[in-house]
Amino acid sequence: MPSEFSGKHVTVAGLGVSGVPAAKVLHGLGAHVTVVNDGADERARTQAAELEALGVTVRLGDGAASDSGSAAGLPEGTELIVTAPGWKPTKPLFAAAEQAGVPVWGDVELAWRLRGHGGRKAAPWLAVTGTNGKTTTVQMLASILAAAGLRTAAVGNIGVSLLDAVTGDTEYDVLAVELSSYQLHWAPSLRAHSAVVLNLAADHLDWHGSMEAYAADKGRVYEGNQVACVYNVADRATEDLVRAADVEEGCRAVGFTLGTPGPSQLGVVEGLLVDRAFVEDRHKNAQELAEVSDVNPPAPHNIANALAAAALARAYGVPAAAVRDGLRAFTPDAHRIAHVADVDGVAYVDDSKATNTHAAEASLAAYEPIVWIAGGLAKGATFDGLVAGAAKRLRGAVLIGADRALIREALARHAPEVPVVDLDRTDTGAMPQAVREARRLAEPGDTVLLAPACASMDMFTNYNKRGDAFAEAVRELGA
Structure with a gap:
């Protein structure tokens, strides 16, 4: 049976984890697919050869992804562009598309439009x-849904490809979908059952151009919601996005809070996660969902993630017992406030995933007293607010990486009494030295916390490698 893409000329912008699946799916649906990609390295050539063997046209290194005005225009006959999420809206290719009246979708938009294709169930x-916590929350949500006996998967910016989820052989009951601001920018027709913006802090502003544009793209997740728009009571900006959203009649605003919940909220009461949103007579009643100790680890920001996941699950009709069972079954990914070891009465915690100040702030709020290992690539961030908020918790700080001076200066301004070790090196061998210096500063009962507040690429391939180096250095302490 012919699809709406049969015979259509589609340009896929970018190879990689989203472009290759998009090109394959579109080709399989009968489209004439041309892939454009600036990079022509070995990986790109391998991917190109794979697609060309199927009959897909691939152009490598033709300037399509360039930010300069000299980039190539639209491939002849293009009727639709499907772009990798990371491509900036300012690319000349998109300006040419706008001038020609050619729509631009992301892979999320394509996946949304393919739901139910070929008679499959449209889950x-x-x-x-949100700025931070997306992956953990989606994984918690998938664990809760699975505990309720539902066929589900964590998809989107994590785990299973969305395109695979909607076109594959498995028919899901419901999907837990992680979406970045990039993906939401290119997904104009997405309409979720329910959605949450966990938090908002300055991030990716080089891509979006401004905080307002970044927030607006995050807020797209609420558009057309059917049952619940879940927001963070502690982050007014998320509630403002709910107020601005155009939702279906009857869709409700549901808050989550680390405090006592009001009506239409989920929160915490005497060590219990409770629901006052999806219960009868929510002005008088509350439903116990789980104990705080069921959340792994029970750090404040992770409890907030659990409440957000629970709110979405409850919006879908999941029973309270499944929330508890799903949270108990959940195991967080590595390098997310992961306890590595206790050495001489000091806990060593790896939160290498804290690659920006907002994430580091949440991590620092979870422990006291702290010897903080921080630094890396700041990506334009400033650290005064982070340091001022954490100053009373700090026993000491050990700084590494290219932009460590920015953190050192913030410590001098806001925590001058905190001892600081500034390691003037950006090689991977700095990590074992940082851990040894942290051990020297720490006292029994303290936590040595790797929460860099910076990206890792000045010293390590990625935050995973940075966290691995920290964990290995800690293990050497206890050897």
Whole structure:
């Protein structure tokens, strides 16, 4: 049976984890696919050869992804562009598309439009976005849904490809979908069953151009929601996005809070996660969902993630017992406030995933007293607010990486009494030295916390490698 893409000339912008699946799916649906990609390295050539063997046209290194005005225009006959999420809206290719009246979708938009294709069940989406905590929340949500006996998967910016989820052989009951601001920018027709914006802090502003544009793209996740728009009571900006959203009649605003919840909220009461949103007579009643100790680890920001996941699951009709069972079954990914070891009465915690100040702030709020290992690539961030908020918790600080001076200066301004070790090196061998210096500063009962507040690429391939180096150095202490 012919699809709407049969015979259509589609340009896929970018190879990689999203472009290759998009090109394959579109080709399989009968489209004439041309892939454009600036990079022509070995990986790109391998991917290109794979696609060309199927009959897909691939152009490498033709300037399509360039930020300069000399980039190539639209491939002849293009009727639709499907772009990798990381491509900036300012690319000349997109300016040419706008001038020619050619629509631009991301892979999420393509996946949304392919739901139910070929007679498959069109599973509803429970969508999660925010500056920090997306992956953990989506994984918690998938664990809760699975505990309720539902066929589900964590998809989107994590785990299973969305395109694979909607076109594959498995028919899901419901999907837990992680969405980045990039993906949401290119997904104009997405309409989730329910969605949450976990938090908002300055990030990716070089891509979006401004905080307002970044927030607006995050807020797209609420557009057309059917049952619940879940927001963070502690982050007014997320509630403002709910107020601005155009939702279906009857869709409710549901808050989550680390305090006592009001009506239409989930929160915490005497060590219990409780629901006052999805219960009868929510003005008088509350439903116990789980104990705080069921959340792994029970750090404040992770409890907030659990409440957000629970709210989406409850919006879908999941029973309270499944929330508890799903949270108990959940195991967080590595390098997310992961306890590595106790050495001489000092806990060593790896939160290498804290690659920006907002994430580091949440991590620092979870422990006291702290010897803080921080630094790396600041990506334009400033650290005064982070340091001022954490100053009373700090026993000491050990700084590494290219932009460590920015953190050192913030410590001098806001925590001058905190001893600081500034390691003037950006090689991977700095990590074992940092751990040894942290051990020297720490006292029994302290936590040595790797929460860099910076990206890792000045010293390590990625934050995983940075966290691995920290964990190995800690293990050497205890050897």
